[in-house]
Amino acid sequence: MKxxxxxxxxxxxxxxxxxxxxxxxxxxxxxxxxxxxxxxxRKTAPLGDPIELTVRGYELSVRKADAEQIxxx
Amino acid sequence: MEYKIALAxxxxxxxxxxxxDLTGSTQYVGNWPxxxxxxxxxxxxxxxxxxxxxxxxxxxxxxxxxxxxxxRNYLVKEKPDAVINIVDGTNIERNLYLTTQLLELNxxxxxxxxxxxxxxxxxxxxxxxxxxxxxxCNVIPISALKGQGSAEAAEKAVEYxxxxxxxxxxxxxxxxxxxxxxxxxxxxxxxxxxxNLRWYAVKLFERDSKVEDILKLPEEVKSHIxxxxxxxxxxxxxxxxxxxxxxxxxxxxxxxxxxxxxxxxHGSLSASDRIDRIVTDKFxxxxxxxxxxxxxxxxxxxxxxxxxxxxxxxxxxxxxxxxAVTNALTAAGAAGWLQGLIVDGIVGGVGTVLxxxxxxxxxxxxxxxxxxxxxxxxxxxxxDRIFRRFGLSGKxxxxxxxxxxxxxxxxxxxxxxxxxxDRRMTIMLCTFMPCSAKMVIIAMTVSTFFPGNVWIAxxxxxxxxxxxxxxGVALKKTKYFGGExxxxxxxxxxxxxxSFKGVLIHMWERARAFIIKAGTIIFTAxxxxxxxxxxxxxxxxxxxESSMLAGIGGAAAWFFAPLGFGSWKGAVAVISAxxxxxxxxxxxxxLNGVAADAADAAVSAGIAGMFxxxxxxxxxxxxxxxxxxxxxxxxxxxxxxSRKWGWIAIGYQAAMGYVLALxxxxxxxxxxxxxSFGAGQAAAIALILMILxxxxxRPSKAAGEVQMAADRI
Numbered sequence: 001m002k003x004x005x006x007x008x009x010x011x012x013x014x015x016x017x018x019x020x021x022x023x024x025x026x027x028x029x030x031x032x033x034x035x036x037x038x039x040x041x042r043k044t045a046p047l048g049d050p051i052e053l054t055v056r057g058y059e060l061s062v063r064k065a066d067a068e069q070i071x072x073x
Numbered sequence: 074m075e076y077k078i079a080l081a082x083x084x085x086x087x088x089x090x091x092x093x094d095l096t097g098s099t100q101y102v103g104n105w106p107x108x109x110x111x112x113x114x115x116x117x118x119x120x121x122x123x124x125x126x127x128x129x130x131x132x133x134x135x136x137x138x139x140x141x142x143x144x145r146n147y148l149v150k151e152k153p154d155a156v157i158n159i160v161d162g163t164n165i166e167r168n169l170y171l172t173t174q175l176l177e178l179n180x181x182x183x184x185x186x187x188x189x190x191x192x193x194x195x196x197x198x199x200x201x202x203x204x205x206x207x208x209x210c211n212v213i214p215i216s217a218l219k220g221q222g223s224a225e226a227a228e229k230a231v232e233y234x235x236x237x238x239x240x241x242x243x244x245x246x247x248x249x250x251x252x253x254x255x256x257x258x259x260x261x262x263x264x265x266x267x268x269n270l271r272w273y274a275v276k277l278f279e280r281d282s283k284v285e286d287i288l289k290l291p292e293e294v295k296s297h298i299x300x301x302x303x304x305x306x307x308x309x310x311x312x313x314x315x316x317x318x319x320x321x322x323x324x325x326x327x328x329x330x331x332x333x334x335x336x337x338x339h340g341s342l343s344a345s346d347r348i349d350r351i352v353t354d355k356f357x358x359x360x361x362x363x364x365x366x367x368x369x370x371x372x373x374x375x376x377x378x379x380x381x382x383x384x385x386x387x388x389x390x391x392x393x394x395x396x397a398v399t400n401a402l403t404a405a406g407a408a409g410w411l412q413g414l415i416v417d418g419i420v421g422g423v424g425t426v427l428x429x430x431x432x433x434x435x436x437x438x439x440x441x442x443x444x445x446x447x448x449x450x451x452x453x454x455x456x457d458r459i460f461r462r463f464g465l466s467g468k469x470x471x472x473x474x475x476x477x478x479x480x481x482x483x484x485x486x487x488x489x490x491x492x493x494x495d496r497r498m499t500i501m502l503c504t505f506m507p508c509s510a511k512m513v514i515i516a517m518t519v520s521t522f523f524p525g526n527v528w529i530a531x532x533x534x535x536x537x538x539x540x541x542x543x544x545g546v547a548l549k550k551t552k553y554f555g556g557e558x559x560x561x562x563x564x565x566x567x568x569x570x571x572s573f574k575g576v577l578i579h580m581w582e583r584a585r586a587f588i589i590k591a592g593t594i595i596f597t598a599x600x601x602x603x604x605x606x607x608x609x610x611x612x613x614x615x616x617x618e619s620s621m622l623a624g625i626g627g628a629a630a631w632f633f634a635p636l637g638f639g640s641w642k643g644a645v646a647v648i649s650a651x652x653x654x655x656x657x658x659x660x661x662x663x664l665n666g667v668a669a670d671a672a673d674a675a676v677s678a679g680i681a682g683m684f685x686x687x688x689x690x691x692x693x694x695x696x697x698x699x700x701x702x703x704x705x706x707x708x709x710x711x712x713x714x715s716r717k718w719g720w721i722a723i724g725y726q727a728a729m730g731y732v733l734a735l736x737x738x739x740x741x742x743x744x745x746x747x748x749s750f751g752a753g754q755a756a757a758i759a760l761i762l763m764i765l766x767x768x769x770x771r772p773s774k775a776a777g778e779v780q781m782a783a784d785r786i
Contacts, residue, residue: 018315023137027562029318030133032167035311037322046358047458052565056166057335059349059565061454063461066562 004039004067009051012040013072020069032056033070076123076234078227079148081175082159083168084130085447085566087187090217091159092127093578095227102582105143118224123231126153132167134174136283139493148178149269154234155181157226159217162192162199163567165333169325172208173245177275179268181233182210182240185226189214196336204332209240218572242271245324249308250316253301254278260297264288278302279314345447345567352448358455365448366474373435374478374509381431390424410614413607414600422599425653425704426592429481434584436475436482440489441579443471445571449489450563457561463545464554466495466561469503473541476506477534480705483508484712485587494554500712501548501722502541504701505729507533510654511697517658518693521677522686529690533697540698540729547767555772587708594707602652602703617663622648635753636695636731637688637738650696651703657696687746691738699730732760 007013015037018025032055033039040054050063082088092100096115105112110129117123128147129140136142148156158175160168165186175182186199205212211229215222232238246254257274265273265288276284277298290298302313309316342350351357372378398420402412443449453467460467468490476483483503490496507515511533519529548554606622609615617623626645633644642664650657658676667679684692700706700723710719739757742748 021312023135024562026133026135026137026314026318029315030135030170031562031564032170032322034315034319034322043353044355045454045458046353046355047455049458050454050561052353052454056164058164058167059567061450061561061563061565063457063561 002072004041004051004053004062004070004072005064007039007041007072009041009043012038014038016071016073018070020066024066025069028062028066028070031060033060039072074122076155076231077126077151077153078117078123078155078157078230078234079126079128079153079180080157080159081128081144081148081171082130083132083161083164083171085564086130086159086161086164086168087217088127088130088159089579090572090575091157091185091187091215091223092125093575094217094220094223096125102586110140110143117227117231120231123234125227131171133171136281140491142283148175148180149272152180152268154237155183155230157230158182158184160184160186160212162186162188162197162214163195165199166322166325166329169329170321173243173321173324176208176210176242176245177272179239179242179271181230181238183226183230183233184208184210184212185215185217185222186212187215187217190216190219190221198334200332204328207328207332208243243324243328246317246320247324249305250278250320253305256301257298260294261288261290264290264294275317278305279317343567345569348568349451349565353451353454358451362452362455365443366471369436369439369443370474370478373432373439373482374475378432378435378478379509381435382428385431386424386428390420390428394420394424410607413614414603417607418600418603421603422596425599426588426595429479429704430584430588432479433482433485433587434580436486437580437583438576440471440486440583441576442571444489445569445576445579447566447568450565453561453563454565461561463542464495464549465499465502465545466490466492469495469499472499472503473506476503476508478509480504480506480508480701481587481708484705484708485583487712488583497713497718497722498545498548498554500709501725502544504705504709504726505540505544505698506537507697508654508701510702513655514650514657514693514696517673517676517680518689520673521681522684522689533693536694536733537697540733543764543768544725544729547764550767550770550772586711594710595704598703598707599652602649606649617645617660633695635739635756636734637691637742638684640683642683643692646692647695647699651700651706653702653704654696657692685742685746687738687741690741691734694737695730695734697730698726698733700726732764736760 002013004013004015015033015035017035018028018033037055042052042054042059044051045061050061051067053060053062080088080092092113092115095117097118099118100113100115103112113127115125115127117125126147128144131138131141131144134141134145134148136145147153156175156178158172160172172184184205186201189199192199199212199214201212201214211233213222213226213229215226217223244251254271254274257277258270261270261273261277273284273288277288280302285295305316306313311319352361395416399412399416402415407415440449443452449468452470456467456470458467460469469487471489472483472486475486480503483506484500487496487499487503490499515530515533519526523529602622604621605625606617606620607614608621609619610621610624622645623641626648627641629644629648630639630641633639633647638644642661645664646657646660649660658680661680661683662676665679665683667675701709706719706723709722710716713719713722735753736757739753743750743754748754
């Protein structure tokens, strides 16, 4: 099982499903990361965390710990 | 009849610019009842009877964040007469997500599609008419920054508000979800107002506990609804909240592909991308960040801000106004005590408040610049890794930095932090950084009692940082600050050049909040302390030695005895240092028979006899880490938004200062000055153990705090 955390910088991945629950999960979905959405991993922050993604045409940053909750292919 | 029009939209969609444009100078900024979320309203230009209500910038109407709960409560309960939904055309999919939720509220609505000029530049085309038809409400292209189309959108909203025009609701949900929603609507018909049926049905489907509480449905209806939801969840192999979100985005995907023609952008880098390449680059990010922070600090604290604040304090209030008022009062033959009250109490009090204003304006100017340009989000992106380890936000860095200059603007700067928990903790901790007034205490203590010592001064800064870090770690393990981490899922908006007017308005709003709200408390406290230090219990004007303050100091002296300076003089100095930190030294000088403005050497000689080296060190530590001056405390109280939180912060700081002073005096005199080990030392060691336990213990499990805060409203 591959998660968004494992995706390399420069890679484009598609969301398989979201794990977790509650506020964080809802926030991630509200921001447009839903099943089937394609995510482009733009870069890692200078200190190694969080990461920056392109989602639905805009830039979003998520922590690696939260990225781990997003299964991708 | 008065009409209310709400502005709703995502953060960074240009909502504030549009609001400023529509309301001009009539806006009023306050807080939403019960919470510290900003509430802004103003009259629509050219319409005396139309109020524009600016809602907080939100991405969704979920029940999880304070801003979202505030907005949905307003929309559902107060039902504005119309809504203007601002949609950022360059980020259309995510912006329309909120639109699909707003349309369920059955309020007349106009969509103002912003940044259409940027879209044209990029080569994107939107079929406005088709989009209007699909969504059942007018879509009007605007450019808030250039003021194009704003008036037209507002006029349309006023028209809709007057004739209460609600378009046909778009068909967002499909198949079994729509089926289940229809069933839910039917079964709650008796419990909810007809215009809110769809909204409640969707929320019940999402198992939104807040709506469940409001509707108070009978058990059999609840289980009936639950069965529908479960059937749906089973069929679609997902939880109900995800099903709704997925369907919304799927719907948006369909309409966007039918109405928006995006020019493919592959291979070309936008200006924003190019800036980001440097600003968040692996190697350049930190140097760029340091340079930006240094520049802000240098101009607003060290140079220009410092000069202006000194000028207001020393020349304007200390010289001109004081002299003018004194002369006028003498000429009028006013009594001595009345002159004292007016000149030292009132003019001094007002001066204390206004003295902070120039520095404050400059800091707010830079903060507005950082926020409006989009760099603030990058600050959080760069610093998040460090700060979240001790329960703070990446944006906490700025208040801490400003805190080394002055705690008052530092507390105000915490406004840039959205999460209430992070913001409260930042406010509580940022004044532990020694400010410039505390430098006076450090300098005098070192030069008098530890001449030639070079490590005490810098080590006070490290101690400040250590206290912040350890407090963060310990507080994060408490019930309130612990619980579920606030989601750090943050948009990095495209950079843009902020509008000068917007920055100025932003700056002025914050400065005004300080002057009016904190100013009244500060003014009262200044007059009170002036009164206590100039009058005896029999209401005779006296010198400070025989004043009420000296009496209070004498009564409180026992309290400071464990810290090594149990004399009334020490106690009075600590109390008067709460007026302004540098007065800790000035008051000591006066009490020891030296003029407060005497040369440093004379002050040194005057206070040298009062302390031993170790008790002087403890006096310094207490004054550095106990609650900051009255101005900062008033600001903390105001920015916390509740009396309870104001007292928690100040109580925490008082305990911290006292405990640290006690530990340094008791252990210092035992380890370095040959005192024997006794009860004091044992207490100091016990306190250290307590601190270690608080830092190292296992975190207490608590329910999500946002939930708790949101439940209050």
